[in-house]
Amino acid sequence: MKAISYSRYGGPEVLAFGEVRDPKVGPDAVLVKVRAAAVNPVDWKAREGYLDGILAPVFPVVPGWDVSGVVVRPGVAVSEYEVGDEVIGYVREDFLSRGTFAEYVAAPVRTLARKPRNLSFEEAAGLPLVGLTAHQVLSKVLQVRRGETVLVHAAAGGVGSIAVQLGVHLGARVIGTASERNHDFVRGLGGEPVVYGEGLGERVRGLAPEGVDAAFDTVGGDALKVSANLLAPEGRLASIADNDVVTYGGRYYFVRPDAQDLQHLADLAEQGVVGVHVDETFPLERAADAHRMNQEGRTRGKIVVTVGWGSEGEGEGE
Structure with missing residues (x-):
């Protein structure tokens, strides 16, 4: 072949x-x-x-x-x-x-x-990969609940765009970092876009003065550090990009194959929840x-x- x-x-x-x-x-x-x-x-x-x-x-x-x-x-x-x-x-x-x-x-x-x-x-x-990653991190690691505020990095990317949609489906308010050219795209997914880079912490604080309940880092480096500083008391942090997340009390996660999880995502896609x-x-x-x-x-x-x-x-x- x-x-x-x-x-x-x-x-x-x-x-x-x-x-x-x-x-x-x-x-x-x-x-x-x-x-x-x-x-x-x-x-x-x-x-x-x-x-x-x-x-x-x-x-x-x-x-x-x-x-x-x-x-x-x-x-x-x-x-x-x-x-x-x-x-x-x-x-x-x-x-x-x-x-x-x-x-x-x-x-x-x-x-x-x-x-x-x-x-x-x-x-x-x-x-499959991005959907499983987003689902497993949001539902099993961060255990996002209805009414919470979630920060998702690179919200217009593969994992981030699915995470925004799944977070909204879970009933959370989702703030997503993205370049300005992708802000309308993130809004279309149901998220609230903010520009990444210098001053990100202040911009997110402007939207969530009390901090975020959960942060999903897909970038690492400075984004991870900013995320840790934006957590509300009892806030949760996870990263798929930087294992230094453990130094901030968070969890590093590597996606795993799971037929049941994947079928759940496929069903959500058929229902129009995830695109x-x-x-x-x-x-x-x-x-x-x-x-x-x-x-x-x-x-x-x-x-x-x-x-x-x-x-x-x-x-x-x-």
């Missing part, structure tokens, strides 16, 4: 488009014909070797954890899905090798949910450009890689 892969750590230039071995489908997995795969910061961080301490690479590595596609073959122990089912997944294993930037991926059922029927494959591919904004799409062979764009930051919503299929691509990747 055709895929993007890399055989050594490095910049986007190490990504190559070409033939790789077809994936084997384990008993508890399904073979998914990939329609789209979203790009996340963790993808280029893994490509550059930053995750080497926790995830061993098996080169060549096919990058990507987010996927939307169609089941073409269930594993022998799988009863949850049948051929033709449309699915989404956060297909992360405990090593780097068999990613989603490919024509096919063998996805364990524990990583999958049914694709929201009202989302395109491109939109659906952008939901995914796709900023730009790239064909599979231009995945390196997608990585570059994601690494530059300032993205509104998600960057997605699409896999084109003609009549010759309708097989099972045998």
Whole structure:
């Protein structure tokens, strides 16, 4: 099958488009014909070797954890899905090798949910990692409750934009940091935008004089420090970007695959509670450009890689 892969750590230039071995489908997995795969910061961080301490690479590595596609073959122990089912997944294993930037991926059922029927494959591919991250942090770590005030950093980004929508759904007031060009976008999600950068603390205090009940840091560094200083008494702090959060009494969190959580998000998407904004799409062979764009930051919503299929691509990747 055709895929993007890399055989050594490095910049986007190490990504190559070409033939790789077809994936084997384990008993508890399904073979998914990939329609789209979203790009996340963790993808280029893994490509550059930053995750080497926790995830061993098996080169060549096919990058990507987010996927939307169609089941073409269930594993022998799988009863949850049948051929033709449309699915989404956060297909992360405990090593780097068999990613989603490919024509096919063998996805364990524990990583999958049914694709929201009202989302395109491109939109659906952008939901799993960011949606799970936002949901797990807001509901399980910060335990946001109705009537509380929540600060979300990078509110126009992938995780931030979903966090704003989920926070509003939970009944919270959501203040979100964003550049001025993205303020209307954040308002459209239900948040109250503030410009990030110098003076952020004063601007947030102007909106929430008593402080915020919870802060969700997706940036790290100065944003984390400002967040800690903005907490109300008994306020909670979590970060997915900076493990120094523990020095402020907060919690560092790394998202995990969870089929039940992912199905919950898919259901919310079908109900119109959560939407995914796709900023730009790239064909599979231009995945390196997608990585570059994601690494530059300032993205509104998600960057997605699409896999084109003609009549010759309708097989099972045998």
